Amino acid sequence: xxxxxxxxxxxxxxxxxxxxxxxxxxxxxxxxxxxxxxxxxxxxxxxxxxxxxxxxxxxxxxxxxxxxxxxxxxxxxxxxxxxxxxxxxxxxxxxxxxxxxxxxxxxxxxxxxxxxxxxxxxxxxxxxxxxxxxxxxxxxxxxxxxxxxxxxxxxxxxxxxxxxxxxxxxxxxxxxxxxxxxxxxxxxxxxxxxxxxxxxxxxxxxxxxxxxxxxxxxxxxxxxxxxxxxxxxxxxxxxxxxxxxxxxxxxxxxxxxxxxxxxxxxxxxxxxxxxxxxxxx
Amino acid sequence: xxxxxxxxxxxxxxxxxxxxxxxxxxxxxxxxxxxxxxxxxxxxxxxxxxxxxxxxxxxxxxxxxxxxxxxxxxxxxxxxxxxxxxxxxxxxxxxxxxxxxxxxxxxxxxxxxxxxxxxxxxxxxxxxxxxxxxxxxxxxxxxxxxxxxxxxxxxxxxxxxxxxxxxxxxxxxxxxxxxxxxxxxxxxxxxxxxxxxxxxxxxxxxxxxxxxxxxxxxxxxxxxxxxxxxxxxxxxxxxxxxxxxxxxxxxxxxxxxxxxxxxxxxxxxxxxxxxxxxxxxxxxxxxxxxxxxxxxxxxxxxxxxxxxxxxxxxxxxxxxxxxxxxxxxxxxxxxxxxxxxxxxx
Numbered sequence: 149x150x151x152x153x154x155x156x157x158x159x160x161x162x163x164x165x166x167x168x169x170x171x172x173x174x175x176x177x178x179x180x181x182x183x184x185x186x187x188x189x190x191x192x193x194x195x196x197x198x199x200x201x202x203x204x205x206x207x208x209x210x211x212x213x214x215x216x217x218x219x220x221x222x223x224x225x226x227x228x229x230x231x232x233x234x235x236x237x238x239x240x241x242x243x244x245x246x247x248x249x250x251x252x253x254x255x256x257x258x259x260x261x262x263x264x265x266x267x268x269x270x271x272x273x274x275x276x277x278x279x280x281x282x283x284x285x286x287x288x289x290x291x292x293x294x295x296x297x298x299x300x301x302x303x304x305x306x307x308x309x310x311x312x313x314x315x316x317x318x319x320x321x322x323x324x325x326x327x328x329x330x331x332x333x334x335x336x337x338x339x340x341x342x343x344x345x346x347x348x349x350x351x352x353x354x355x356x357x358x359x360x361x362x363x364x365x366x367x368x369x370x371x372x373x374x375x376x377x378x379x380x381x382x383x384x385x386x387x388x389x390x391x392x393x394x395x396x397x398x399x400x401x402x403x404x405x406x407x408x409x410x411x412x413x414x415x416x417x418x419x420x421x422x423x424x425x426x427x428x429x
Numbered sequence: 430x431x432x433x434x435x436x437x438x439x440x441x442x443x444x445x446x447x448x449x450x451x452x453x454x455x456x457x458x459x460x461x462x463x464x465x466x467x468x469x470x471x472x473x474x475x476x477x478x479x480x481x482x483x484x485x486x487x488x489x490x491x492x493x494x495x496x497x498x499x500x501x502x503x504x505x506x507x508x509x510x511x512x513x514x515x516x517x518x519x520x521x522x523x524x525x526x527x528x529x530x531x532x533x534x535x536x537x538x539x540x541x542x543x544x545x546x547x548x549x550x551x552x553x554x555x556x557x558x559x560x561x562x563x564x565x566x567x568x569x570x571x572x573x574x575x576x577x578x579x580x581x582x583x584x585x586x587x588x589x590x591x592x593x594x595x596x597x598x599x600x601x602x603x604x605x606x607x608x609x610x611x612x613x614x615x616x617x618x619x620x621x622x623x624x625x626x627x628x629x630x631x632x633x634x635x636x637x638x639x640x641x642x643x644x645x646x647x648x649x650x651x652x653x654x655x656x657x658x659x660x661x662x663x664x665x666x667x668x669x670x671x672x673x674x675x676x677x678x679x680x681x682x683x684x685x686x687x688x689x690x691x692x693x694x695x696x697x698x699x700x701x702x703x704x705x706x707x708x709x710x711x712x713x714x715x716x717x718x719x720x721x722x723x724x725x726x727x728x729x730x731x732x733x734x735x736x737x738x739x740x741x742x743x744x745x746x747x748x749x750x751x752x753x754x755x756x757x758x759x760x761x762x763x764x765x766x767x768x769x770x771x772x773x774x
Binding site for chain 1: 647653657663
C-alpha cells in the first residue's frame with residue numbers, strides 16, 4: 149500500500165513488548181483457548197482475526213485482565229505478569245477499548261478522559277477539600293485530543309451523549325492512548341460504528357502507531373484489518389492458525405485460513421523477526 | 430490513505446454546521462438538558478408569583494418562614510435520596526430510617542440518661558448501619574434497590590414500633606440538644622430554624638461534593654452506565670456502598686431535624702416522608718434512570734411541593750386538592766424529563 153506500511157513490515161524485531169505463551173482457557177469442558185501463543189512487537193499494529201468461537205475474545209480477555217488464563221503465561225517486556233482484574237492490567241500500562249462504547253454519557257469529554265483517574269487541585273483545595281482540577285483536566289484533554297488529530301472535538305466541556313458514535317469511540321481511544329504506557333488493546337472498536345465513523349477510528353489507530361505505541365486490534369472487518377495491520381494473528385478453533393503479513397496474503401486467503409479451508413505455508417508465516425525481510429517477495 | 434479520510438472529515442463539518450441551525454424548541458431542550466434544575470426553578474418562581482397574587486398573606490415573612498420549616502424534613506431527606514437516585518437506585522426506606530434513628534436518639538437518652546450529643550452520635554451510627562444494610566443487599570446479594578428498600582422499609586417501621594413500644598418522647602422528656610434544631614433565629618424579618626440551616630448546609634456540602642470531587646463524578650458515572658464505569662476502572666460496588674452508607678447518615682441527621690421540627694420523637698411521625706422525598710427529587714429534575722440531576726434541583730423540588738401545599742391552603746382549598754396537585758406535578762416533571770432525554774437520544 150503505502151510507505152508507512154513497508155517500513156512497518158520490518159517491525160517484528162527484538163523482544164516482544166507483550167507475549168502470551170501457551171495460554172489455555174477452559175470453561176468447564178469447553179476449551180476456549182488451546183495453548184495459544186501471541187507476540188506483540190514494539191510499534192506495530194497486530195490484528196487478531198478469527199471466526200465466531202475461534203477464541204479471539206477469550207484471548208483478549210486474558211491479555212486485558214478480564215479473565216485469568218487456566219494455564220500459560222503472559223510476559224510483559226519478558227517478565228511474567230499475572231492479571232486478576234482489568235485494573236491489574238491497567239496498572240501495568242495496558243489499556244483496553246471495548247466495542248460497547250464504554251463512556252459515561254452525561255459526563256463531559258474531559259470527565260470521561262480522566263474517569264477513575266481524576267486530577268486534584270494543588271494545595272489544600274485538593275488535599276483537604278479534595279477538589280478536582282477541572283480546568284487542568286480540560287486543558288490536558290484538549291492537548292491529548294489534538295495530539296491525536298481529533299480536531300473536530302473542540303469543547304472538552306461537551307457532554308459525551310451529544311457526540312456521535314464515532315466521536316464517543318474517539319474519546320475512548322484517546323483515553324487509552326493518554327494513559328497506556330505499554331500496549332493498547334482495541335476490541336472491535338468499529339463494530340458499533342458506521343462507515344465514516346470507522347474511518348475516523350482507523351485514522352486514530354494509525355496516529356497511535358506513529359507515536360510508537362503497539363496496538364492489538366481485534367476485528368471482524370477484513371478491509372479494516374488489511375488497511376491498518378502490520379501483522380495478522382489468525383485464530384481458529386482455539387488455536388493460532390497462522391501469523392501472516394497483510395502484504396503477502398490476499399484477503400480471501402486470510403479468510404480461507406480463518407475458516408480452515410487453507411493452511412499457510414511456513415515461509416508465509418511472519419511469527420519471528422527472522423522472517424521479516426523475506427516476506428516482501 | 431488521504432483519499433479515504435477527506436470524505437468523512439468534510440461530512441463531519443457539514444454535520445456540525447447542521448447542528449448550529451437548531452430550532453428554538455431544540456435549543457430549549459438542550460439548555461434544560463444541560464441544567465436539570467432549571468425547569469423546576471422556573472416552576473418555583475412562577476408558583477411563588479401566582480400564589481403571591483392570589484393571596485396577600487402568602488409573601489409575608491411569617492408565611493415564608495413557615496414554608497421553610499415545613500420543607501426542612503422532606504428537603505433534608507431528599508439529599509440522601511438524590512444520591513441514591515443518581516446511581517439509578519431508589520430508596521423507599523429513607524423515612525423509616527429517619528424515624529427509627531430519631532427514636533434511637535430520643536429513647537436511649539431518655540432510658541439510660543445518655544447525654545444528648547452522645548445519643549445523637551449513636552443515632553448517626555445507627556443510620557450508617559441501616560444504610561450499610563441496604564448497601565450490602567444491593568451490592569453483595571445483588572437485589573434491585575427497589576426490592577431491598579421495600580423490605581427494609583417494613584423492617585425499620587417494625588423495629589421503630591417495637592423499640593418505641595408505642596410511646597412518644599416529647600418536649601421536656603427530650604435530652605439536651607435533641608430539640609436544638611427546632612430553635613429559631615431571625616434573619617431580618619424571617620424567622621429561620623437551625624434545622625432549616627442544617628438542611629441548607631447539607632445541600633451546600635453535597636452540591637460541592639458531587640460537582641468538585643472524584644467521588645461525585647463516580648456517583649454520576651455509576652448511575653449513567655455502571656458497566657462503562659467499571660471498565661473505566663471505577664470500583665462500582667464500592668461507590669454504591671459508600672452512597673448507601675452516606676445516605677443512611679443523612680437520614681439520621683434528618684431524624685435529628687425531625688425531632689426539632691415536631692419537638693418530640695414519635696414512632697408515628699414522618700409517615701409520608703418516604704414518598705415525599707422521592708417526589709421532591711423527581712420534581713427537582715433528577716432522572717430516575719440515574720446519572721442526571723443535581724441536589725440543588727431536589728431542594729427546589731421540595732420547595733415547590735411546600736409552596737403548592739401552603740399556597741393552596743391559603744387559597745382555601747381542601748388538603749385533598751393539594752395532594753392532587755402534587756400528583757400532577759410529579760407526572761409533569763417526569764414527562765419533561767422524558768422529553769429532554771428524547772432530545773439527545
